[in-house]
Every structure is written in structure tokens, then in C-alpha cells.
Amino acid sequence: MQQFICGFVVALLAVVPAVVLILRKKPSRLQKNKNGQPGQLEELSKLTGQLTHEIKNPLSIVKINLKLIGEELEDSKSGSPDSKDEQSFGRALRKITVIQREMDRLEQILDGFLRYIDKTQLQLANVDINELISDMADFYSPQAHSHSITIRQGLLRNEPLVCKVDADMLKPVILKLFINAQQAMSDGGELMIRTDRQKKDAIIRISDTGSGIAPAQLGNIFDAYYSSRPQGSGLGLPTAKKIIEAHNGTISVNSEPGKGTSFTITLPVHAL
Numbered sequence: 001m002q003q004f005i006c007g008f009v010v011a012l013l014a015v016v017p018a019v020v021l022i023l024r025k026k027p028s029r030l031q032k033n034k035n036g037q038p039g040q041l042e043e044l045s046k047l048t049g050q051l052t053h054e055i056k057n058p059l060s061i062v063k064i065n066l067k068l069i070g071e072e073l074e075d076s077k078s079g080s081p082d083s084k085d086e087q088s089f090g091r092a093l094r095k096i097t098v099i100q101r102e103m104d105r106l107e108q109i110l111d112g113f114l115r116y117i118d119k120t121q122l123q124l125a126n127v128d129i130n131e132l133i134s135d136m137a138d139f140y141s142p143q144a145h146s147h148s149i150t151i152r153q154g155l156l157r158n159e160p161l162v163c164k165v166d167a168d169m170l171k172p173v174i175l176k177l178f179i180n181a182q183q184a185m186s187d188g189g190e191l192m193i194r195t196d197r198q199k200k201d202a203i204i205r206i207s208d209t210g211s212g213i214a215p216a217q218l219g220n221i222f223d224a225y226y227s228s229r230p231q232g233s234g235l236g237l238p239t240a241k242k243i244i245e246a247h248n249g250t251i252s253v254n255s256e257p258g259k260g261t262s263f264t265i266t267l268p269v270h271a272l
Contacts, residue, residue, distance in 0.1 A: 059103060059106060059107060062103060063100065063103045063107075066096055066099055066100050066103070067100070070097070122165075122169060122246055123166045124164045125164070125167065126162050127162065127163060127164075127165050127167050129161040129162070129165075129195055129204065129267065130155045130160070130161050130195055132165075132167055132171065132174075133153075133195055134155060136171055136174045136175060136178070137153055139175075140175065140178045143182070144178075144191060147182055147185070147188060148189075149181075149182060149185060149190070149191050150189075150190045151193065152190055152192045152193070153193045153194070154195075155193075155195045156196050156197060161195055161269065162270050163202050163269055164268075164270040165267060166247070169243050169246075170243070172240075172243075173243050173244065173265075176240050177240070180208075180236075180261075181206065181208035181261070183210075184208055184211050184260075184261060185208055185209065185210040185211075186210075186211075189260075190209045191206070192205075192206070192207040192208070193205075194207075197269065200269055201268060202269050203264065204265040204266075204267070205262060206262070206265075208260050208261055209260045210260050210261060211257070211258065212255045212259055212260055213255040215257075222237050222241045223238065244265055244267075247267055248267075248268055249267040249268065250265070250266045251263060251264070252264050
């Protein structure tokens with residue numbers, strides 16, 4: 001029964017996002033109907049979000065029941081240590097552990113999908129980008145140290161770099177780029193974090209000395225559900241791009257295999 005539930009949820013997760021992505025390739029036809037009202041794409045996004053929420057409800061129930069079954073098996077095993085069924089109990093517990101791990105992964109996929117399709121509602125405020133980047137570097141530094149990564153900062157200091165942004169939305173984007181850099185430097189390396197100003201734009205550049213990205217992959221990294229890592233969700237960078245563009249900014253990447261990767265974010269500077 002548990003395997004059937006897992007297979008059913010995986011099938012839904014595979015089909016629904018695929019339909020959304022296919023339809024998004026034809027926005028001119030689907031954005032609005034003849035009366036100028038929201039068209040099929042908006043309706044589909046809404047229904048997909050509702051469907052995802054509906055999937056999460058039974059998913060949570062399955063997870064809770066698996067936990068309870070596991071606890072019951074543990075109690076039975078500890079109550080009869082000399083039972084001939086001890087090996088069977090052990091196998092059952094291991095299977096339940098695997099199912100619970102996959103359930104957690106499905107939940108993460110659902111959460112990522114919801115974030116990706118959700119309409120980005122920004123809570124804008126004047127934020128000094130230098131302070132935000134410095135705070136994120138301090139927050140990440142213990143993890144960097146544990147992975148033998150040296151952080152080097154070169155922040156613009158001769159003037160405030162104030163942008164009108166949603167800091168709570170922007171911080172996960174920065175952290176995502178830090179984590180990407182970390183994963184590209186399995187043996188350690190350097191993480192360079194720089195800010196600058198070019199005319200009316202604030203520039204954030206996050207670079208690493210990692211393995212780099214192959215030219216054939218470089219053009220796809222912002223595509224939904226594209227990932228070069230087996231356990232990657234394929235939604236991290238597309239969601240980051242969506243958030244940056246919601247701020248009227250841009251995000252781009254340059255990379256050279258064997259030498260490293262550099263992400264560049266531009267955001268409009270707010271005139272004080």
C-alpha cells in the first residue's frame with residue numbers, strides 16, 4: 001500500500017509540472033481570453049497549486065502512520081528480543097525508514113514546486129545591499145569553514161548601495177548561490193563575494209573556484225526541472241531567477257570548466 005501511494009504521488013508530481021511548463025511556452029495564446037480576462041495559464045497555475053496542497057494532506061497522514069507503525073515494530077522487537085521474527089522486524093523497519101525518507105523528499109519537491117508557481121508578492125523596503133550581503137556571509141561562514149571554503153568579500157564601501165527589495169525573498173537567493181558554490185568545491189576553495197554600482201544598477205557578484213559548468217549545460221541551468229545533480233530539485237535557480245526578475249533585476253552566469261563559476265545579479269538602485 002505504501003509503495004502504491006508513493007508511486008501515485010510521484011506520477012502526479014511528474015505530470016502536473018510538465019503540463020504547466022508546456023503551456024508556459026505559449027503565453028500569447030493562454031494569458032488572456034478574447035474578453036481580456038485571465039486565460040488558461042493563470043487558471044491552470046491556480047488549480048495546480050490547489051492540487052499540490054491536496055496531495056500534501058494525505059502525504060502528511062501517510063508519514064504520521066508510517067512513524068506510528070515504526071514505533072509499534074520497535075516496541076514489538078524490544079519486547080521479544082529472542083523472537084524468531086526479529087530479523088523480519090529489522091527488515092520492516094529498514095523499509096519504513098526508506099519510505100519515510102522518500103516521503104520527506106516528495107514533500108520538499110512539493111514545497112519547491114509551490115514556491116515556483118506561486119505569484120511573487122514582494123514586501124518592498126529600502127535595504128543597503130552591502131549590509132544584506134555582509135549579514136548573509138556571516139550567517140554562512142560556519143558552514144563555509146566546515147567545508148574548507150574561504151570567503152573573500154569585496155563590498156562597495158564609498159557609498160550606500162540602497163535598493164528597494166524584499167529582503168526575506170532576496171536572502172534565500174543569495175544563500176542558494178552560496179550553497180551551489182559549496183557543492184562545486186567538494187575539496188574546498190574560495191568563495192568571492194563582491195558588490196559594485198554601474199550607473200543605476202547595484203551589482204552582486206558571487207564567484208567560486210569550483211569545478212565549473214560545462215558549456216552544454218550552461219544554457220539550461222535556469223530552466224525548471226533541469227539539474228546536473230542526481231538529488232537536485234531543478235527549481236532552485238529558476239525560482240531565484242523569478243525572484244530577481246520580480247525586483248526588475250537580472251541574474252546571469254559565466255563559467256569555465258575546471259576554473260569556477262560566477263553569478264551576477266543586478267538590481268535597480270533606489271534614489272534616496
